[in-house]
Structures are given as structure tokens and as C-alpha cells.
Amino acid sequence: MSKKVVLITGASSGMGKVTALHLLQAGYTVYGAARRVELMQELEQAGGHPLKMDVTDADQVKAAVEQIMAQEGRIDVLINNAGYGSYGSVEETSIEEAKRQFEVNNFGLARLTQAVIPHMRKQGAGRIINISSMGGKIYFPLGAWYHASKHALEGWSDCLRIELKPFGIDVVIIEPGVIATEFGEVMSEPLLERSGQGPYAKMAKTMAKMTQESYQKPNAASPAHLIAETIAQAIQAKRPKTRYVAGKMARPMILLRKIFGDRIYDQALFGMLK
Numbered sequence: 001m002s003k004k005v006v007l008i009t010g011a012s013s014g015m016g017k018v019t020a021l022h023l024l025q026a027g028y029t030v031y032g033a034a035r036r037v038e039l040m041q042e043l044e045q046a047g048g049h050p051l052k053m054d055v056t057d058a059d060q061v062k063a064a065v066e067q068i069m070a071q072e073g074r075i076d077v078l079i080n081n082a083g084y085g086s087y088g089s090v091e092e093t094s095i096e097e098a099k100r101q102f103e104v105n106n107f108g109l110a111r112l113t114q115a116v117i118p119h120m121r122k123q124g125a126g127r128i129i130n131i132s133s134m135g136g137k138i139y140f141p142l143g144a145w146y147h148a149s150k151h152a153l154e155g156w157s158d159c160l161r162i163e164l165k166p167f168g169i170d171v172v173i174i175e176p177g178v179i180a181t182e183f184g185e186v187m188s189e190p191l192l193e194r195s196g197q198g199p200y201a202k203m204a205k206t207m208a209k210m211t212q213e214s215y216q217k218p219n220a221a222s223p224a225h226l227i228a229e230t231i232a233q234a235i236q237a238k239r240p241k242t243r244y245v246a247g248k249m250a251r252p253m254i255l256l257r258k259i260f261g262d263r264i265y266d267q268a269l270f271g272m273l274k
Helices: 014-025 041-045 058-072 095-123 144-167 183-195 201-216 224-236 250-273
Strands: 005-009 029-034 049-052 077-080 126-131 169-176 243-246
Touching: 005 014, 005 058, 005 095, 014 029, 014 041, 014 224, 029 058, 041 049, 049 058, 058 095, 077 095, 095 126, 095 144, 095 169, 126 144, 126 224, 144 169, 169 224, 169 250, 183 201, 201 250, 224 243, 243 250
Parallel strands: 005 029, 005 077, 029 049, 077 126, 126 169, 169 243
Antiparallel strands: none
């Protein structure tokens, strides 16, 4: 295998960190980007290249891509992993927070992708891997803005795949299920702050409890390494799938909605909320 150059965002923790280390061990040249560069010492010690990058900062995005091109001369794989889940009722979540959700999960991702595409196009090859979620195909209460961002990412990626195919660039979507990361904690605390006291308090507290149990109970969540292996599979495949579903609850929840429709899926959610 030639030593391909990989750029992955959100590499300071969770799936991004585990994936970056996994790809290093597999022999790739890995540039890990994150806002908290001080948390990427392990990546550096393993032979990776930490980059300080906030995907919402155009100057940092441009500088990071230019640095990689100056040092390596190419970017073979872009893994758009940076993102977070904003939960809270639509009524109680500010439009400013909704915009931030999209700025990180969609526009920041798009900004970096736009910066990388010209280099991949000149190479005549490349692979862009967008980390979506089972939440891009299904939905949970009080997650309207998060699910909207992931549903948008799915459609955006589909269009991008067609646009870039003539240039030898593949676009792949990864749809993780429940993965043992910081996601549950990052989601639950703001959820309770926004909606834990008002008219949606009962629903918010139930959702927070369910989330915490999903991420904290033994074997309730899949290890982040599963996603790292799935991403590696998507990189190594000669003809990758357009979508990879991996992790606890992902496949059954997606199939539940697909097979039985929205009404039955809604009833299942109401049953969980009792």
C-alpha cells in the first residue's frame, strides 16, 4: 500500500481520535485536526501530525490545507468527523444555537471539503468520508436541529458523490449508531439546561436518562474502534459502498422506520418515553 495522506477532523477525542490512531497503525500518514490541539499528544507521539483547526474558522481551514499540501503535496482521504449534537425542544432552542449546529455539522464540513476538492481533482483521485449518524435516517424527540443537520448531510453527500465521480473522487457516508464516546454527556447537559424545567421537562428528563443509560451501561454502546475499522474498510475498498451502517441500534432503528413507516416508528418512540 502506498502511504496515503489522510486528514481527519475532530481528532482530539472519541471516534476521531481512535480512527486517527488506527489509521496510523495501518501505515497511513495522518493529519488530525481539532480545536483542542493540546489533547492530541497521543496522536503526535504515535507519529501523526496534529493541526489546530476550528472548521467554522475559514482562515484556520485554509491554513491547515495549505500546510498539508506544502508538506505532503497531496491529500488522498478527507474524513469529516467533527460535529456535535444539539438537543432541546424547538420552542426553547435559540435560532443562534440552531445556526451554530449547522455551522459546525454542515457549513464547516462544507468549507473544508471545498478547500480539499481542487487538490483531489488535480490528482484525479481522492476519497471523502462524511461521518453522519443513524440520526441522518431516523429521529428522536428534542433533537430537531441535530437530526436536521444529519439529514441535510446525507442529501448533501449524495449530490457531492455524483458531482465528483467524473474526477475519480469517491464520497462515502458513515452512519454510526450508539458509540461509546462523549456524545451522550455533550448532548444531555444542554438538553436539560434548555428543556429540563419547562413544558417539555418530563420528555427531556426521560431522554437524558435514556441517553445516559445507552452510553454508560456495559455493552450498551459499541466501541469507537468499530467505527475506526469501518472507516478503514471504506478507505481500502476498491469500490466503496455509498453508505456504511455500524454500531449498536443503528441497523435495527433504521430498518424499523424504513419497513414499518413513520406512524409505527412514532408509536415506538412514545412507548420508550413512557
